[in-house]
Amino acid sequence: NVVNGQWTTTHYTVKDRSTDPRWKDVDLARESDVYDVVIVGGGPSGLSAAIRLRQLAEKAQKELRVCVVEKASVIGGHTLSGAVIETRALDELIPNWKELGAPVYQQVTSESIAILTESGRIPVPVLPGVPLANHGNYIVRLGKVVQWLGEQAEAAGVEVWPEIAASEVLYNEDGSVKGIATSDVGIGKDGAPKDGFARGMEFHAKCTIFAEGCRGHLSKQVLDKFDLRTHAMTYGIGLKELWEIDPAKHRPGYVEHTMGWPLNVDQYGGSFLYHIEDQGQPLVSVGFVVALDYANPNLNPYKEFQKYKTHPSISKQLEGGKRIGYGARALNEGGFQSIPKLHFPGGCLVGCSAGFLNVAKLKGTHNAMKSGMVAAESIFEDIQQKGEDVQTIDPATYDKNIRDTYVVKELKATRNIRPSFNTSLGYIGGLIYSGIFYVFGRGIEPWTLGHGKKDNEKLIPVKDAKEIDYPKPDGKLTFDLLTSVSLTGTNHTEDQPAHLTLKNDQVPLDVNLAVYGGPEARFCPAGVYEFVPSEADESKKRLQINAQNCIHCKTCDIKDPQQNINWVTPEGGGGPKYEGM
Ligand SMILES: Cc1cc2nc3c(=O)[nH]c(=O)nc-3n(C[C@H](O)[C@H](O)[C@H](O)COP(=O)(O)OP(=O)(O)OC[C@H]3O[C@@H](n4cnc5c(N)ncnc54)[C@H](O)[C@@H]3O)c2cc1C
Numbered sequence: 001n002v003v004n005g006q007w008t009t010t011h012y013t014v015k016d017r018s019t020d021p022r023w024k025d026v027d028l029a030r031e032s033d034v035y036d037v038v039i040v041g042g043g044p045s046g047l048s049a050a051i052r053l054r055q056l057a058e059k060a061q062k063e064l065r066v067c068v069v070e071k072a073s074v075i076g077g078h079t080l081s082g083a084v085i086e087t088r089a090l091d092e093l094i095p096n097w098k099e100l101g102a103p104v105y106q107q108v109t110s111e112s113i114a115i116l117t118e119s120g121r122i123p124v125p126v127l128p129g130v131p132l133a134n135h136g137n138y139i140v141r142l143g144k145v146v147q148w149l150g151e152q153a154e155a156a157g158v159e160v161w162p163e164i165a166a167s168e169v170l171y172n173e174d175g176s177v178k179g180i181a182t183s184d185v186g187i188g189k190d191g192a193p194k195d196g197f198a199r200g201m202e203f204h205a206k207c208t209i210f211a212e213g214c215r216g217h218l219s220k221q222v223l224d225k226f227d228l229r230t231h232a233m234t235y236g237i238g239l240k241e242l243w244e245i246d247p248a249k250h251r252p253g254y255v256e257h258t259m260g261w262p263l264n265v266d267q268y269g270g271s272f273l274y275h276i277e278d279q280g281q282p283l284v285s286v287g288f289v290v291a292l293d294y295a296n297p298n299l300n301p302y303k304e305f306q307k308y309k310t311h312p313s314i315s316k317q318l319e320g321g322k323r324i325g326y327g328a329r330a331l332n333e334g335g336f337q338s339i340p341k342l343h344f345p346g347g348c349l350v351g352c353s354a355g356f357l358n359v360a361k362l363k364g365t366h367n368a369m370k371s372g373m374v375a376a377e378s379i380f381e382d383i384q385q386k387g388e389d390v391q392t393i394d395p396a397t398y399d400k401n402i403r404d405t406y407v408v409k410e411l412k413a414t415r416n417i418r419p420s421f422n423t424s425l426g427y428i429g430g431l432i433y434s435g436i437f438y439v440f441g442r443g444i445e446p447w448t449l450g451h452g453k454k455d456n457e458k459l460i461p462v463k464d465a466k467e468i469d470y471p472k473p474d475g476k477l478t479f480d481l482l483t484s485v486s487l488t489g490t491n492h493t494e495d496q497p498a499h500l501t502l503k504n505d506q507v508p509l510d511v512n513l514a515v516y517g518g519p520e521a522r523f524c525p526a527g528v529y530e531f532v533p534s535e536a537d538e539s540k541k542r543l544q545i546n547a548q549n550c551i552h553c554k555t556c557d558i559k560d561p562q563q564n565i566n567w568v569t570p571e572g573g574g575g576p577k578y579e580g581m
Pocket residue numbers: 040041042043044045046069070071072076078079080081082083084085086142164165166167211212213214216217218237238239240287328329330331350351352353357362363364365366368569
């Protein structure tokens with residue numbers, strides 16, 4: 001694992017420690033605790049599942065031990081979203097959310113959709129019923145809503161554990177999921193145990209709910225283990241900034257979405273811009289989504305976002321303001337055709353771990369919450385039917401029941417919108433298709449379009465790709481990457497093995513750099529991957545992985561051409577410290 005004199009991958013998931021002499025006398029026994037239900041991930045889906053389980057137990061006057069483990073240092077600290085939300089799932093879960101002080105108060109008051117050209121703007125009518133119509137919805141800071149949901153979960157009797165990363169799936173002898181183990185702490189960068197080494201803990205359960213959000217690390221493993229995938233999932237990367245703008249320009253409740261410039265006609269993506277007043281602060285959430293099925297390895301999603309802000313119709317809203325937040329996160333774009341089988345012996349997938357985001361609406365929160373609730377109802381019913389001593393629940397009714405709810409129905413209706421953008425007509429073809437088949441037919445056409453190859457298989461060699469020109473940041477409206485990353489509050493204990501693991505340490509040089517020009521140095525929104533001159537031979541390069549900067553967006557795990565990068569959980573508490581993103 002030494003490439004040009006440098007250690008790259010030292011993580012024990014790649015370098016087996018059972019044969020490593022440095023680990024010879026280290027006690028790897030783990031303490032364990034037993035729950036009825038363990039939930040991995042304290043986002044909207046996981047917390048909704050937890051709250052619903054405790055509500056049902058309370059109503060039936062039954063004991064039910066439920067815990068949520070969350071890798072962020074505080075609940076909501078890793079949440080990054082738009083967000084305009086539909087409150088339908090929240091209304092069902094906590095009908096008196098207004099009285100309980102949910103941070104959901106900015107109703108949408110006006111909206112626009114437009115196609116951007118380099119200096120112009122072509123309005124698209126916001127007809128009632130089009131997926132991006134937002135009348136009746138709320139603009140929120142989702143991190144704050146998640147924090148509030150965490151408080152509601154605790155009040156309902158859920159054991160909520162932030163700063164705990166679930167790093168391993170545990171299996172029973174019969175192959176069913178037994179629970180999870182949390183990450184070890186006190187391992188050095190070279191992969192050896194340090195003085196303060198402490199083994200993780202095991203959490204056993206009748207049922208483990210995987211609610212890790214898009215491209216969950218453990219969810220990925222159970223999808224493979226139980227062969228749950230259907231059609232390949234396709235993804236996007238969403239980058240976002242939070243601005244405090246000039247009060248004179250602020251239009252609380254205004255929502256806008258754009259397509260087109262600066263992206264090419266054949267590149268799916270677009271922007272969102274939401275004006276929200278939060279405790280008197282005139283805020284704007286502005287963000288840009290780039291589909292990860294792009295072909296040109298020179299494309300840089302971060303720089304596309306910065307360029308977008310220079311459009312006259314966008315810059316005029318932000319100029320004179322101050323940027324106060326930055327972050328990025330992958331999102332699911334696969335929709336209906338990519339929904340996997342959702343249950344297996346000992347567990348299930350909910351929320352964006354299952355791919356329930358509706359990309360045509362750019363909304364996943366209501367579906368994430370609802371899927372968590374439906375899973376909870378199925379699990380509780382199973383425990384009641386099989387008796388409290390049951391060892392393992394396989395919540396098959398969840399899979400069946402969710403398909404009768406609005407979650408799957410709305411994904412089905414919009415299923416062809418995203419793939420209709422994949423023809424050579426790009427977004428023009430997509431808009432025509434959506435106009436004919438969605439606006440007038442609501443997806444009743446009998447066919448279902450596919451997404452084609454996986455996102456990582458779509459890059460073309462850099463020698464065949466066009467260069468893309470990006471403007472230099474001005475430090476006022478557009479910023480360099482490291483200044484942006486400094487706003488995320490990201491930190492990881494530096495002396496730990498990189499959690500961006502490489503299956504083969506040579507692939508970044510031999511394939512990624514040689515064939516694709518090193519796309520990871522462009523698609524990572526946090527500057528984690530850098531090709532730097534090798535100390536051993538300055539005429540050569542080596543890959544430097546600045547793992548401490550990672551903001552857990554998961555893009556590298558998705559887009560790396562040979563799937564050589566495997567994102568694994570770092571020590572709990574590491575990663576961004578988003579405030580209300
Ligand atoms: C840029 C962007 C804009 C969006 N805009 C909107 C919008 O306007 N409206 C809308 O409704 N939706 C929007 N979404 C989608 C919405 O944010 C998601 O659908 C929603 O957050 C999904 O909830 P979830 O609970 O499934 O996953 P997440 O919100 O991703 O939560 C998962 C949680 O699990 C934790 N976790 C993951 N793995 C582990 C582990 N192994 N151990 C411990 N903890 C773990 C994570 O830290 C995280 O807190 C947007 C998404 C993005 C990226």
